[in-house]
Amino acid sequence: MIRRASAYGCKEDLPIKQTALFNRHQQSGASWIEQYGWQVPAYFSKPEDEAARVRESVGLADLSWMLKFDVKGYGLKNTLALGEGAFSWVLGPLHALVTCNPSRRREVMDRFQGLQTAGADLSLPPPIYVTEVTSAYAQFLLAGPRCRQVLRKLTSLNLSEASLPDLACGQSSLAHVHAIILRHDLNGIPAYQLLVSREYGESVWESVLHAGYEFHLEPFGLQAHQLLKA
Structure with missing residues (x-):
């Protein structure tokens, strides 16, 4: 629960929202932070190390609170x-x-x-x-030089630079689930935002992690995301 001031100046208890990946993040040892009324992972390991892995290879973050x-x-x-x-x-x-x-x-x-x-x-x-439709979708950020190689294992969408440049979008099957795929780079780092129906969030998350196993794909939290945007 989170304490907030009501319109009448008194305090009221309001529940913190949780993404479809809450239990999965809990199992992965996430340290939590409240972000605009959502409980989101602040980090899974040192934020600096998480950001470095994204810059060097690839990482996966939960942006469902956007x-x-x-x-x-x-x-x-x-x-x-x-x-x-x-x-x-x-x-x-x-x-x-x-x-x-x-x-x-x-x-x-x-x-x-x-x-x-x-x-x-x-x-x-x-x-x-x-x-x-914020709560209707699970929204993930797949970022890093290897992100396109990971994504190609899961979708038939043409991910070439000519077909899906920065700030372009497409719709396709992703891990056998309909998805909206948004290309939105992070300070020159290739990145895709993946939106799927909330009910499929956990299974798609697991599929993306499995597809990125050879590249040592791991989740990263809000603090690493902020470092990458800085």
């Missing part, structure tokens, strides 16, 4: 302008996935509200429909 919004509607005919730190990924005609750090929630929601109301014709449907 904000995710499913956006649909004719308003997507134009590019979504959501500001720095929020990313709009095209999933299909008039369909996008928006991801961002939870610290940007209010700003992103305000922008959604503006898009829904600016110049809207009340006789027409809203320009966009927005559904938060």
